[in-house]
Amino acid sequence: MGFPRFKSRRRATPSIRFTTGAIRVETDRKHVVLPRLGRLKTHESTRKLARRLEAGTARILSATVRRDGGRWHVAFCVEVNRAELTPTRPHTVIGVDVGVKHLAVLSTGKLLPNPRHLDTAARRMRRLSRRMSRRVGPNRRTGRRPSNRWERARRQVARAHARVANLRRDGLHQLTVRLTREYGTIVVEDLNVAGMLRNRRLARRIADAGFGELRRQLAYKTAWNGGRLIVANRWYPSSKTCSACGTVKAKLALSERTYTCTTCGLILDRDINAARNLAALAHEVDTAGSGPVAGRGADHKTRPGGPVATKRQPGTATAGKTGTVPPQGRTA
Incomplete structure (x- = not known):
């Protein structure tokens, strides 16, 4: 396997993946159980996953906990029995x-x-970034710790992104x-x-x-x-x-x-x-x-x-027609 590769606490996204141990969804649809962390309450309901687990059509393989935008998320890797579907x-x-x-x-x-979400939020993100830059941030060279106002501004910028x-x-x-x-x-x-x-x-x-x-x-x-x-x-x-x-x-x-x-x-x-x-x-x-x-x-x-x-090579167009685009909405 080689030597372990450690993540950076500053640049990497905080995350951990559980593959063994007690991993389950509670029957109340509002709590999950993870190894070492115990029973955790979820913001969103887990009823869709719980129904599949109770019916026996799904099996949890692993659970990944990660922090994104100041919030903690848990994602379950699930083996699901999918029904054969056909497009309309x-x-x-x-x-x-x-x-x-x-x-x-x-x-x-x-x-x-194109909705252009980044352009829509660019003005607010610039304002939040200026606010964070004007506050006392960390300095690794001198060992200065960031102020509480800087931490609060940093969380606002992270949530905007x-x-x-x-x-x-x-x-x-x-x-x-x-x-x-x-x-x-x-x-x-x-x-x-x-x-x-x-x-x-x-x-x-x-x-x-x-x-x-x-x-x-x-x-x-x-x-x-x-x-x-x-x-x-x-x-x-x-x-x-x-x-x-x-x-x-x-x-x-x-x-x-x-x-x-x-x-x-x-x-x-x-x-x-x-x-x-x-x-x-x-x-x-x-x-x-x-x-x-x-x-x-x-x-x-x-x-x-x-x-x-x-001119393109002949043989691809249908006789009597100028184009090869099949009629939309019917058999190609």
Whole structure:
């Protein structure tokens, strides 16, 4: 196992995980029992977990206690017997294009706004941070201990940050639950979020949107609800490809929010066009099998010195139709 790795008391989140000992939920739905800590009262009711434990459909594996935003939380890792679920529209394909202006753009044309919780709370968080900086804080070099007013201000700042994180997490859960329960196949992009955060102009807004958390939740919730998640190649030109005729542009600036095709004359919102291309990708994955998608994917960036527009390889479009996007709301 190697030598133990100790956590920092200042930088790490205080947490402890119990895997053995007395771990149970009391019958009054308001208390839990943990090893060494004993009987603890919970702020939220535990009736949902208690019902599963009484029915024998769940078994507690471990319990983790952690402190977040000045509050202590206990999370139970539970083995649950899940019933086989089916989405409301199991044969429908939906393409999801995430962004900063709109959190998610669906191939049906629906735009889901980005709530921007961090921007909403930024003014209050700046005020609380200034208040904390003006008070006597700790000094490790001289051994000075922080004042009670500084500790109170620090707790207020921590609660403000925790509230923003909770609002963001709640919004993402509601969105992913709605998508996975309704659509049978969801297509998203494989975004390089770590690389996108290096853009100093958009890093704060990208981090506030939570692109990585959105894809993570879609991955396991599609399995829970009996759906399927398809992840497009990172270099797949969803924004540069025309969703009507398949023409691929060599360049498309980020400031161009409207896609204009020089071949067929299509004029469409940039994000809706990308979402439709993602939805069409599911049809080609089903046609080509588990191998690479012919004529649509790309393993490298679009060459900047190439032609203005190039035609995709034939064989993916249906005869008599210009596009490959399946009709929304019906069988793909």
